[in-house]
């Protein structure tokens with residue numbers, strides 16, 4: 100059994116959906132196919148929720164109407180036979196009826212999650228009708244029957260496995276399952292999701308739960324590149340990454356993978372392959388236990404970072420000081436990404452500003468607190484990079500014009516991280532591309 104996940108751009112056009120149908124029927128290995136929403140749909144659903152939160156029902160209705168037209172056109176292009184077109188129209192109209200009802204009742208966060216779930220529900224159902232028209236036998240597997248998060252909003256492989264395996268066993272003769280990425284149920288049994296980009300997470304969780312041979316992530320690029328292709332001019336695909344390297348790249352901003360999607364596959368040692376739907380013959384990237392080679396492999400950047408510095412002469416030799424600082428962040432469930440210390444100060448970074456005011460207020464008794472907004476973490480990731488000759492000298496040589504705010508080196512063998520003001524991001528990534536990769 101293998102997992103094949105197709106992202107928004109891979110199903111965003113009718114001709115791409117046909118291509119996906121070809122890719123999943125190429126070999127006879129049983130498959131669980133995970134689909135995202137059609138590209139742009141989740142953003143649109145987010146904007147419906149935002150309009151309703153503001154109480155602007157007219158705006159919400161206008162967005163829904165436009166989206167409906169998009170789906171009607173999509174159906175006409177995807178399907179040839181009027182019988183299947185009508186079937187698809189009937190299915191899609193139920194989802195738009197639901198959206199229209201929601202605009203008339205009082206809005207809340209649980210309803211918002213229901214709105215966000217419509218994208219993956221519609222894409223999988225449309226794909227299923229298309230497979231039916233092509234005569235391809237398959238079973239639509241509702242993700243809401245098995246994908247879940249616990250009371251801390253974390254998915255647990257064992258809980259997912261306990262629900263998924265009996266379903267798969269009940270359909271032993273089925274060779275092709277289609278299911279939704281991103282959506283799940285929370286501990287209260289309500290519809291919820293695995294956060295933006297979460298279909299990758301779904302794929303990895305299913306691959307781990309069902310002990311699959313491989314978890315293939317099909318997208319619009321030929322694998323993990325050495326730098327962010329949206330920011331720098333020349334980048335190249337990486338052949339092989341270890342789970343640790345890939346996890347660091349995903350967490351520190353490589354958008355091709357959801358930030359935490361690697362751990363389930365890593366836990367069950369299921370290799371992950373990043374492949375290009377538009378160029379299926381390209382080698383892509385294989386993520387597995389072994390790193391493949393030593394040295395710097397890639398650079399990623401994560402925006403929206405806040406740096407907090409706590410300066411205190413009393414910190415000098417005071418044991419327990421860091422614990423007290425960390426307790427404040429723990430209290431507000433705000434994870435720290437980077438940390439650097441000196442005798443008189445400690446700097447940390449966070450990416451969640453929800454409780455910034457409260458955190459600063461509680462830190463103030465410990466010393467002077469300084470906050471810098473609009474920072475970016477740039478991570479240089481590789482295998483045993485501490486062993487790489489001249490890594491630090493090359494790095495600082497390349498970054499002479501950039502005011503580096505923090506440096507984190509030695510925390511793991513895979514990562515050197517820098518904190519820079521976000522306005523320097525493009526320049527920094529470009530300079531490192533030349534300095535470290537000669538590109």
Ligand code: ADP
Nearest residue numbers: 106107108318320322323324326327353354355
């Ligand atoms: P999908 O809709 O298939 O999930 P995403 O848009 O989430 O696709 O991820 C693919 C995109 O990630 C690529 O088009 C690329 O622009 C972006 N990306 C950012 N950093 C990297 C990187 N290091 N390597 C490859 N792609 C990257």
Ligand code: ASP
Nearest residue numbers: 135141281295296297298
């Ligand atoms: N459709 C969701 C999103 O756009 C999940 C995903 O595509 O991975 O965030």
Ligand code: MG
Nearest residue numbers: 106296354355
């Ligand atoms: Mg994605």
